[in-house]
Amino acid sequence: MAEPVIHLENISKQYRIGLLQERPDTLRDVLTTGVKRASRLFNRRAESNAEGSSHIWALKNISFDVEHGQVLGIIGRNGAGKSTLLKILSRVTDPTTGYGEIRGRVGSLLEVGTGFHPELSGRENIYLNGAILGMRREEIDRKFDEIVDFSEVGKFIDTPVKRFSSGMYLRLAFAVAAHLEPEILVVDEVLAVGDAEFQRKCLGKMSDVAQEGRTVLFVSHNMSAILRLTQETIVLDQGKIVMRGPTSEAVDHYLNMGLTKQGERFWDQEGYILQGAPFVPVALRVLNPAGEVVDTVNAMEGFSIELVYQLTKEISGLRVGIYMLTTRGEFVFTSFDTDDQQMFEKHTTRGPGRYISRCKIPPNLMNEGRYVLGVNASVYRIQRFFQDDKALTFNVDATGAPGTQWPEQRLGQIRPKLAWSIGKVER
Amino acid sequence: MTFLRPAKGWLQLNLRELWRYRELIYFLTWRDIKVRYKQAVLGIAWAVLQPILTVLIFTVIFGVLLKTPSQDLPYPLFAFSALLPWQLFATALQRSSVSLVGNANLITKIYFPRLAIPLSTVFAALVDFLVSFLVLLGVMIYYRHWPGLNTLWLPLIMLFALLTALAVGLWLSALNVKYRDVQHMVPFIIQVWMYASPIVYPIEIIPEGTWRLLYGLNPMVGVIQGFRWALLGTEPPNLTMLISVGVVVILLVSGLYYFRRMEKTFADIV
Numbered sequence: 001m002a003e004p005v006i007h008l009e010n011i012s013k014q015y016r017i018g019l020l021q022e023r024p025d026t027l028r029d030v031l032t033t034g035v036k037r038a039s040r041l042f043n044r045r046a047e048s049n050a051e052g053s054s055h056i057w058a059l060k061n062i063s064f065d066v067e068h069g070q071v072l073g074i075i076g077r078n079g080a081g082k083s084t085l086l087k088i089l090s091r092v093t094d095p096t097t098g099y100g101e102i103r104g105r106v107g108s109l110l111e112v113g114t115g116f117h118p119e120l121s122g123r124e125n126i127y128l129n130g131a132i133l134g135m136r137r138e139e140i141d142r143k144f145d146e147i148v149d150f151s152e153v154g155k156f157i158d159t160p161v162k163r164f165s166s167g168m169y170l171r172l173a174f175a176v177a178a179h180l181e182p183e184i185l186v187v188d189e190v191l192a193v194g195d196a197e198f199q200r201k202c203l204g205k206m207s208d209v210a211q212e213g214r215t216v217l218f219v220s221h222n223m224s225a226i227l228r229l230t231q232e233t234i235v236l237d238q239g240k241i242v243m244r245g246p247t248s249e250a251v252d253h254y255l256n257m258g259l260t261k262q263g264e265r266f267w268d269q270e271g272y273i274l275q276g277a278p279f280v281p282v283a284l285r286v287l288n289p290a291g292e293v294v295d296t297v298n299a300m301e302g303f304s305i306e307l308v309y310q311l312t313k314e315i316s317g318l319r320v321g322i323y324m325l326t327t328r329g330e331f332v333f334t335s336f337d338t339d340d341q342q343m344f345e346k347h348t349t350r351g352p353g354r355y356i357s358r359c360k361i362p363p364n365l366m367n368e369g370r371y372v373l374g375v376n377a378s379v380y381r382i383q384r385f386f387q388d389d390k391a392l393t394f395n396v397d398a399t400g401a402p403g404t405q406w407p408e409q410r411l412g413q414i415r416p417k418l419a420w421s422i423g424k425v426e427r
Numbered sequence: 428m429t430f431l432r433p434a435k436g437w438l439q440l441n442l443r444e445l446w447r448y449r450e451l452i453y454f455l456t457w458r459d460i461k462v463r464y465k466q467a468v469l470g471i472a473w474a475v476l477q478p479i480l481t482v483l484i485f486t487v488i489f490g491v492l493l494k495t496p497s498q499d500l501p502y503p504l505f506a507f508s509a510l511l512p513w514q515l516f517a518t519a520l521q522r523s524s525v526s527l528v529g530n531a532n533l534i535t536k537i538y539f540p541r542l543a544i545p546l547s548t549v550f551a552a553l554v555d556f557l558v559s560f561l562v563l564l565g566v567m568i569y570y571r572h573w574p575g576l577n578t579l580w581l582p583l584i585m586l587f588a589l590l591t592a593l594a595v596g597l598w599l600s601a602l603n604v605k606y607r608d609v610q611h612m613v614p615f616i617i618q619v620w621m622y623a624s625p626i627v628y629p630i631e632i633i634p635e636g637t638w639r640l641l642y643g644l645n646p647m648v649g650v651i652q653g654f655r656w657a658l659l660g661t662e663p664p665n666l667t668m669l670i671s672v673g674v675v676v677i678l679l680v681s682g683l684y685y686f687r688r689m690e691k692t693f694a695d696i697v
Binding site for chain 2: 008087089090092093094096097098099100101103114115117119128131132133136137
């Protein structure tokens with residue numbers, strides 16, 4: 001009985017790059033490919049380009065098992081292979097190599113509204129969509145009233161759905177998908193559409209399904225939803241599983257991925273200059289008290305953050321600042337170089353040239369952990385010149401900070417040294 | 428239990444799975460019919476009007492003006508009896524060639540046997556056919572032409588017509604996923620094919636012997652010949668028809684093979 005519900009062995013999927021684009025083949029393409037091949041003989045660079053990169057692996061050697069009743073999160077950047085994985089699991093497309101087994105019906109909320117026909121009425125679309133999703137007719141008959149109730153379209157049920165508001169349309173579509181009752185439910189970014197109320201409903205339905213003991217695969221960019229709904233998560237990057245573990249660890253790992261780690265970040269200035277940007281970011285650094293660029297700073301010593309930038313023309317009222325965030329995206333603080341009124345008056349106008357804005361983080365402020373720095377350069381309420389929410393990450397080491405004689409993890413992002421007094425007030 | 432594996436060249440037909448999805452085929456057919464005549468004042472009456480108007484034109488041009496021989500039958504009856512299976516074929520061809528591309532949103536998101544799509548378009552064409560068949564019965568009554576025992580063969584001939592439409596439809600629908608040129612070619616194919624079939628003229632116009640047999644390579648020759656024979660008692664099926672049947676069998680088997688081979692990649696390239 002301990003057989004996994006989903007069992008994947010070395011599943012890989014290869015795409016020809018041209019196929020990922022929308023452009024369909026035509027006979028003419030087939031004919032002209034021959035001509036192109038011939039011309040490549042005269043152009044070595046084009047050849048190496050075309051041969052080397054004309055195929056990509058959207059997924060490479062994916063193996064994992066999912067147990068019955070498990071709620072598994074899948075996260076990864078755009079293009080990491082999440083959608084391809086779901087397509088393979090729902091049998092829309094076949095793997096190029098590898099083998100897999102699935103026990104039970106796979107239903108998915110990524111198909112919300114698929115197969116809805118605008119000319120047909122709500123009632124007709126419920127039947128059509130239900131059949132497309134794999135429901136039997138008597139099953140739809142049985143659930144029909146429930147679906148209509150859930151969708152709240154009520155008396156419009158016999159109106160062509162092309163006359164529905166987009167909200168009604170979405171609710172009806174979701175209602176059908178939500179009543180599918182598959183053994184394995186796949187949810188992909190549905191939460192990105194619809195209003196807050198609709199999203200709440202989706203999440204509610206998902207946790208219902210999970211509580212009924214069915215298996216759920218949840219794909220999302222919404223880290224808080226992933227954290228709330230799943231215990232275990234897979235992180236995909238460039239078609240590979242880079243990590244599988246408890247969701248909180250996986251989310252941390254994901255958020256740290258691809259960020260520079262040496263305590264320094266450089267921007268490609270040329271690009272900004274070519275765009276004619278007035279504000280050109282150059283570098284962002286974390287410095288220890290000795291002025292060295294470091295990835296890890298000590299909380300007890302304090303540290304500095306400096307942003308180097310270039311102005312290509314004069315800007316009035318500019319403020320350049322940083323955000324400090326946790327790796328989960330929660331803000332710790334925001335600070336600008338002209339927060340102080342005197343500083344603002346002194347630097348109201350900054351002419352063209354290269355600048356450094358540097359701030360000191362006082363000793364005994366930050367708790368240990370990994371932090372993300374964001375950068376913002378703007379004129380309040382007028383224009384934002386530059387923003388990067390994930391410019392740099394760095395570590396804070398709490399050795400020697402208040403309370404470190406107890407090797408416990410202190411909650412919270414700050415770990416201030418506070419002046420305590422202890423007095424005896426009663427015998 | 429479902430297995431995920433790389434697509435192989437030749438997979439068995441998996442008719443059992445297709446049967447499990449029969450309700451989907453039903454609903455897709457139903458959708459096609461329903462949507463086709465939505466927001467049209469005359470609605471399903473178009474299924475009747477189209478062949479009537481066509482027969483009218485044929486009768487005037489080929490029957491009255493050109494005095495085309497019509498196997499001793501009233502020309503309208505002669506033309507109508509061929510036009511019915513022809514329209515079944517032409518409609519199925521036209522619709523199925525774009526069917527997969529038209530349902531791309533389904534194909535890229537949901538798994539179901541892909542055969543359901545061209546099948547349902549052919550079935551939808553069959554419904555039009557049945558409606559206009561009633562009109563043909565009316566025309567037969569008008570000319571007091573009573574069908575004989577041959578009529579018992581009609582279901583078989585109909586199946587033949589249906590399989591012919593399906594065979595060509597499978598090829599075109601699968602080809603069109605990859606080469607959109609197909610959908611632009613289909614109107615011309617249909618036009619040429621129509622004049623290459625004995626619709627406005629009798630099969631006797633083609634010289635007997637080798638030419639007649641070569642003519643049978645067009646499967647619609649066999650279909651129309653059989654249809655006229657079953658309903659109106661014209662010249663019975665012969666070697667020409669046998670050739671047509673053979674061609675359809677080849678087209679159907681190869682069409683299924685090609686379709687099954689391509690269907691695994693539909694979602695990736697459509």
